Ligand SMILES: [Zn+2]
């Protein structure tokens with residue numbers, strides 16, 4: 561707007577004003593083209609990194625090659641890099657030109673013991689292991705935004721912290737990194753974890769305040785009786801009958817015991833016992849998972865399992881043993897950070913739809929442990945594709961190109977705002 565105010569006092573002045581106007585327009589166009597050019601180059605890099613990481617997946621606690629790859633990329637971009645933080649964790653820090661606060665992103669790194677069926681040209685080279693949860697895409701997006709920050713270093717201030725976490729799938733990596741001193745020297749003032757989300761179409765973002773994932777626990781139980789002949793059940797204490805009744809009783813109790821406003825679920829995934837049709841075994845074991853969003857419901861669920869298992873085994877004269885293992889805590893997105901991010905997205909990437917409700921689920925995710933220390937959120941980047949089975953942990957799962965672009969645009973807008 562400034563050039564319009566230039567007073568035109570002569571032909572020379574008029575021509576000068578026109579030239580300035582042209583130059584300003586050209587500069588603006590160059591800037592836009594420059595930004596677009598940078599984005600196109602970085603998206604190419606992200607796709608390349610995604611495919612490379614997809615080819616060499618590693619399961620939880622064995623992310624050796626992956627951690628090395630990530631650390632090397634960060635070093636090339638000028639980050640100071642710390643490796644072996646809580647196992648194979650990698651932390652990159654980039655000091656930007658001006659002084660300011662520290663902002664952190666977190667990506668997970670581990671893959672799953674799944675036999676890939678995508679048929680992609682960059683399919684897994686490690687047979688029986690696959691990036692079926694898209695952690696390869698999270699690393700690629702985060703490395704993309706790290707590259708952007710290093711390119712824009714002179715226009716940014718503060719510090720960018722890039723956290724690459726191992727062992728997310730087993731709910732162990734976040735705690736291990738924190739215990740390994742992740743925030744000992746530098747504690748960020750905000751933290752955003754990223755996960756692709758197939759329930760949202762590619763091209764959209766998901767950001768909801770409050771509980772977004774669940775307390776994800778597992779349990780094992782054994783029903784102990786007395787085996788015998790299938791034709792003489794009166795001489796046995798039948799653990800198959802105990803287990804069948806225990807499963808049914810547990811479901812019935814759960815259905816009647818919880819406030820329906822707070823979701824929770826109980827599922828049995830394993831039931832094992834017996835060797836042949838006419839032999840009653842002496843032991844049956846079951847395994848299952850429990851998901852809740854409040855600690856009081858978690859405690860109540862443990863009590864209900866004991867109640868169901870005790871009454872069922874006692875009815876047939878037997879006993880039970882229950883081993884309950886608490887898993888990860890529920891992720892609760894900070895209302896303040898959700899508000900800040902929504903405002904950033906509205907202003908900086910208005911064309912990208914942001915879904916703000918209906919995103920909570922009972923999946924397990926260990927981001928909660930960082931959020932006890934730093935206000936932050938779990939940001940979902942849509943990865944659903946119409947007409948395709950694109951579910952997390954599925955052998956056909958791939959992250960669409962559009963997801964990588966949406967993620968890159970969201971994360972760079974966050975960097976521009978918080979570190980700009
Ligand atoms: Zn997963």
Ligand SMILES: [Zn+2]
Nearest residue numbers: 693694695755
């Ligand atoms: Zn995952």
